[in-house]
Amino acid sequence: MVTAAFVAEPIYVRASCAMAGVMARTDRERGVWKAPANVALIGVEGLASIDSANNTVSPIRIDDGINYQLVKDKINPIREFRGKGFLAWGARTAEDPIRPDWLYISVRRLFNAVERDLSQALRIxxxxxxxxxxxxxxxxxxxxYLDxxxxxxxxxxxxxxxxxxVRIGQGVTMxxxxxxxxxxxxxxxxxxxRPAEFIELQFTQDMVS
Known part of the structure; x- marks a missing residue:
């Protein structure tokens, strides 16, 4: 839900549209290899669920329990955090976790970008x-390029x-x-x-005898 300065009523934007903007900004500021997650959504005032059949709008909040289920269902949520605002909170593809090569959006998009760039470069x-x-x-x-x-x-x-x-040559690739x-x-x-998806902290305390 986005409120523009020149309109009185809020504008409801699909999450996919908001994430497209997050990806474009992340690409510009960091690079295609940076996971588009833990990134603030600018201008968002709230999250809502829209029932188009009944023409109703209901505010929603993604807690840890809902977040777990969404990730399990291969959906990257948008969450609100105190003092941080609304953040994109996930960077997974729909790939099965038992096949980790393409599990993260940033890895898939990096290889896509490299394939595109090198295909164009090799035309010469x-x-x-x-x-x-x-x-x-x-x-x-x-x-x-790769360096x-x-x-x-x-x-x-x-x-x-x-x-x-990089490998090329007779007897090597041809x-x-x-x-x-x-x-x-x-x-x-x-x-x-790959993104640091799980942050683990370990503490030890030395007991004075």
Whole structure:
């Protein structure tokens, strides 16, 4: 529920629309690899459930119990916290938790973004000689791109070789047959950063004897 300064009545906005704005702002301020969660929703005054059949609006509040059920049902809630306002409080996809590779929105969107960027970048190689000189140009360009992501904090690892790899070449990613058929194959891998979803505190107390 959003109240604009120039209207007397509140404007009801779907949660999906609000989250689209949260994602756009997070992308701009931090990067696509930052989970769009624990982020404040600007201009929101309350949460409401709308019954379109009966044309009624009911205020709602997401407590820990409801939050648990929503997460179990693969729904990321919006919650109100005292002194913090309304926060996006979840960053999971609809993937099954037993398959953690694509469990988080930020990981899925990072790989989507990299795939898009590199697909566009590799178009410059179209109709170039499929030889070692071209392969090295591509490997170097991809290395620079992925190194930039690592330095911005998008990838894990204390060194670039721990964060990603780029492989290209005959006998590495391509056979002689591939090359004769005009195929240029690049393989890369990334160690994506996952959000710290569960914060655990451990305390010890030394007893004085």
């Amino acid at each position: 190689a179209a109709f170039e000689p499929n030889n070692a000189i071209t392969w090295e140009r591509i490997r170097s360009a991809l290395d620079i 930039g992501l690592w330095r911005k904090g998008a990838l894990l690892g204390s060194a670039p070789q721990e964060a990603y790899f 056979t002689e047959t591939d090359i004769k058929q005009g195929k240029l194959i690049v393989k890369l891998g990334m160690a994506a950063v």
